[in-house]
Amino acid sequence: xxxxxxxxxxxxxxxxxxxxRYRNSILGFIWSxxxxxAMMIILTLVFSTLLRSGIENFPVFLLTALLAWRFxxxxxxxxxxxxxxxxxxxxxxxxxxxxxxxxSNLANLIGSSLEFAAFLPLLVFLGMKITxxxxxxxxxxxxxxILITGVSLILAALNVxxxxxxxxxxxxxxxxxxLCPIIYRITLIPERYIVAYSLNPMTRVIESIRRILYYSTxxxxxxxxIILVSGLVLLLLGYLVFRRLEPRFAExx
Amino acid sequence: xxAIQVEDLWKKFRIPHERRTTILENIAxxxxxxxGKRFTYEEFWALKGINFNVNHGxxxxxxxxxxSGKSTLLKVIANILRPDKGRVKASGKIAPILELGVGFHPxxxxxxxxxxxxxxxxxxxxxxxxxxxxxxxxxxxxxxxxAKLKNLSSxxxxxxxxxxxxxxxxxxxxxDEALAVGDMExxxxxxxxxxxxxxxxxxxxxxxxxxNLVKEFCxxxxxxxxxxxxxxxxxxxxxxxxxxxxxxxx
Numbered sequence: 183x184x185x186x187x188x189x190x191x192x193x194x195x196x197x198x199x200x201x202x203r204y205r206n207s208i209l210g211f212i213w214s215x216x217x218x219x220a221m222m223i224i225l226t227l228v229f230s231t232l233l234r235s236g237i238e239n240f241p242v243f244l245l246t247a248l249l250a251w252r253f254x255x256x257x258x259x260x261x262x263x264x265x266x267x268x269x270x271x272x273x274x275x276x277x278x279x280x281x282x283x284x285x286s287n288l289a290n291l292i293g294s295s296l297e298f299a300a301f302l303p304l305l306v307f308l309g310m311k312i313t314x315x316x317x318x319x320x321x322x323x324x325x326x327x328i329l330i331t332g333v334s335l336i337l338a339a340l341n342v343x344x345x346x347x348x349x350x351x352x353x354x355x356x357x358x359x360x361l362c363p364i365i366y367r368i369t370l371i372p373e374r375y376i377v378a379y380s381l382n383p384m385t386r387v388i389e390s391i392r393r394i395l396y397y398s399t400x401x402x403x404x405x406x407x408i409i410l411v412s413g414l415v416l417l418l419l420g421y422l423v424f425r426r427l428e429p430r431f432a433e434x435x
Numbered sequence: 436x437x438a439i440q441v442e443d444l445w446k447k448f449r450i451p452h453e454r455r456t457t458i459l460e461n462i463a464x465x466x467x468x469x470x471g472k473r474f475t476y477e478e479f480w481a482l483k484g485i486n487f488n489v490n491h492g493x494x495x496x497x498x499x500x501x502x503s504g505k506s507t508l509l510k511v512i513a514n515i516l517r518p519d520k521g522r523v524k525a526s527g528k529i530a531p532i533l534e535l536g537v538g539f540h541p542x543x544x545x546x547x548x549x550x551x552x553x554x555x556x557x558x559x560x561x562x563x564x565x566x567x568x569x570x571x572x573x574x575x576x577x578x579x580x581x582a583k584l585k586n587l588s589s590x591x592x593x594x595x596x597x598x599x600x601x602x603x604x605x606x607x608x609x610x611d612e613a614l615a616v617g618d619m620e621x622x623x624x625x626x627x628x629x630x631x632x633x634x635x636x637x638x639x640x641x642x643x644x645x646x647n648l649v650k651e652f653c654x655x656x657x658x659x660x661x662x663x664x665x666x667x668x669x670x671x672x673x674x675x676x677x678x679x680x681x682x683x684x685x
Contacts, residue, residue, distance in 0.1 A: 191554040198551055202542055268540065275531055275538035276514040277555045346457035429517040432510070433448060 188281060195285035196292070203260070203289060214293065215300055218248050225365060237367065242310045243396055245301060247364040250391045253294035253323070254330055254384060255355045261286040261334035262341050262348055269435045279428050280421075283338045287331050295323065305395065315394045318401065322390045325409045329383055332416025339427040342434050362388050383412040438526060438607055438638040439489040439512060444482050445520035446507055446662075451476035481507040483662040484521070491606075492636035494629075496643065496653030496670060498677050504662040505642045509533065509609045512640065527606025527638070528557060534611050537596035541585035545576060548584055549599055556603040566602045573624070574598035590616045601628060608632070611642045646674055 204210035222245045230240040237243050264286040265272060265279060272279065298319065306312060341347040362384050363370075371379045379385060386408045390401035452475050455461050481504045489495050497505050510516040512523050513531035531537065538555065539548040549570060553563035571577045574594040579587060587595070593616045600608070614622050629652055632639060643649055649656060649670060656673040658666045660680065666673045 187557060188554075190559055191551075194551045194554045194560070198540070198543060198547060201547070270536065270540055271538045271551075271555075273515065274533055274536055275552075275555055276529075344456065344458045344461070346459055350458065432515045 188278065191277065192281055192285055192288070195281060196288040199260075199264075199286050199289035200292060203293065211293075211296070214297060218245065218252060218297070218301070221248055229365060235366070239309050239396075241308050242305055243392070244365065245305060245308075246310075246392050246395045247362075247388045249294065249298055249301065250322075250326065250388050251359065251362060251364055251384070252297070253290065253326060254387070255359075256294070257287050257290040257330045258333050258337060259348065259351060259355065260290060261330075262337040262351055264334070265338045265342050265431060266345075266435055272435055273432050279431060280335060280424055283334050283424075284331065287327065287334055290330075291323065291327050295320075298323075310395060311398055313398050315398060315400060318394050319391065322387060322394070322401065322409070325406070325413060326387045328413035328417060329387070329409065332413060332418075332420040335417075335420030335424040339424045339431075342431050343427065358384065361385075363392075364388060381408065383409050436491055436526070437488050437524075438491045438493070439640070440524040441485055441487050441508075441512065441521070442523075443521035444485040444508070444511060444518050444523060445480065446482040446504075446511055446516060447519050448479045448481055449476045450479050481662050482511070482518075485659065485662075485664055487657055487664070487667050489607075489638060489640060491638055494633055494639045494641065494652050494654055496641050496649035496656035496673075497659065498643070498646065498649060498656060498674065499659040499665075500681075502661075503659050505659065506534065506611055508659070509611050509640065509642060513609055525607060528604075529607045529609060530556065530600045530603060530605035531609040532597055532600050532611065533609075536592055537600045539584050539592065539596065542583060544583055545571075545580045545587070545595060548595075552599055553603060556600075556605065558603055570595075570599045570602045573602075575621075590618060590621075593617055594621055597625060606638060608637065608639045608641075610639065612644070614643075614645070614648075646677075650674055 204214070209216075222241055225244055226241050229235045229244075230237070261283050264282045268282050271277075271282075302312075337347065337351060361379075361382065368376075368380070368385070368389060386405045390405045390409070393399045393401050393405075453460075453464075455464055485504075485508060487495075497508065499505050507516065509531060510533070511518050512525060513529055513533075514523075514525075515531070538552060540551070543551065546567070549567055550560060550563055553566075554560065567580075568577075571580055574591075574597070576587075576591060576595055576598075579591070584592060584595075597617075614625055617625065626648070629639075633652060639652075641649065641653060653670045655668060656666075656670040657664065658673045658677045658680075665680065666676050
């Protein structure tokens with residue numbers, strides 16, 4: 183699928199997306215850190231002080247999951263508009279359109295990795311232990327990236343034909359936020375739902391990252407397999423949907 | 436060896452009677468169908484069985500009234516639109532210079548756009564950087580290299596598009612009314628560039644209403660009307676046929 187002749191184009195488009203993401207606000211990258219920081223403070227106040235959730239070191243528990251979730255939610259909602267957002271290119275010149283989705287996701291992979299790096303000092307200050315297990319973090323992020331790219335291909339293609347897809351996706355993400363173990367422990371889920379619950383690849387991504395950074399244990403083999411397999415299935419599905427809808431992009435846009 | 440082969444090309448557009456671009460509208464539409472109202476759209480055939488070939492090194496003109504399918508034809512050759520029937524074979528790198536622009540993003544600066552465009556055209560960043568100054572010089576926009584594209588006037592954008600496209604060294608140019616928005620000075624520059632192309636034996640497909648330019652440059656001309664070929668051949672004959680056609684219809 184990937185042709186070498188476009189590697190330079192992917193690089194340029196990724197840089198373009200990255201710039202567009204941060205340039206239009208004065209604080210740029212800093213803004214993208216303020217959001218999870220504010221979330222962490224508010225949710226910590228609510229859950230450990232008011233509701234007394236009893237989770238040890240709640241800020242670290244929350245922030246590790248929050249960053250993993252943000253990577254998914256921001257990447258998918260940005261790449262959703264990666265085709266219509268690039269209408270001036272799509273209607274004027276030919277190049278494989280999926281490169282736009284890929285570059286948008288790559289820009290967010292870089293952005294989210296930087297977010298993790300920027301929060302590392304704070305996490306350590308809050309009591310997180312850095313172990314050699316942290317080396318698994320990039321592996322999980324890459325697996326999450328595959329998952330994101332599959333979802334993004336479907337969303338970006340459908341959004342050309344149905345413009346309210348971004349509203350639908352926004353609601354889906356809000357539901358997803360509570361369907362994943364971000365603000366609560368997975369043990370909260372009743373026994374009879376646990377199988378279905380843990381098949382959700384994003385649950386596995388969040389749990390894996392939490393295992394690495396919060397519990398200091400290895401992600402399980404099941405974590406890896408579920409994330410990888412669902413990622414590849416979604417990628418295939420995304421490829422098929424995209425290939426089918428792509429020929430009429432320029433006239434529907 | 437042919438640069439462009441267009442065989443029995445058909446292209447249709449759908450014109451829905453009520454355009455639905457959201458899922459909500461589609462659900463509402465589906466409910467209406469249940470009530471017995473049909474979802475209807477008109478099919479509009481923009482191109483109906485176009486055939487023509489362009490040899491390497493030829494300068495070809497395309498003429499016809501507004502809405503006759505000229506721009507659609509160029510877009511299909513450029514692979515931006517896909518044909519419903521028939522096929523297009525083009526050998527070599529194509530640079531489409533369509534109405535207002537070649538594929539620039541309004542939120543990027545001139546320099547950034549040049550880099551992205553260059554890589555779409557298959558140039559390495561290092562090659563683009565080497566040519567940036569000559570691109571900007573030809574367009575006369577050196578002062579604006581850090582300005583966002585949306586802050587340039589339409590004429591300036593066209594100048595830039597034209598200047599950048601010709602520097603990427605394509606095998607085939609598809610030019611659609613590119614000169615219309617440029618000022619006199621730039622039109623003169625483009626015309627002398629066209630003369631250069633002609634001596635260099637580049638392949639060019641040129642859509643224009645400026646019949647004097649078509650006559651001056653094009654060896655052969657295609658005249659289409661309502662998506663159908665009326666004539667293809669010697670420019671003099673085709674242009675006079677077009678003129679008769681216009682007079683006949685008024």
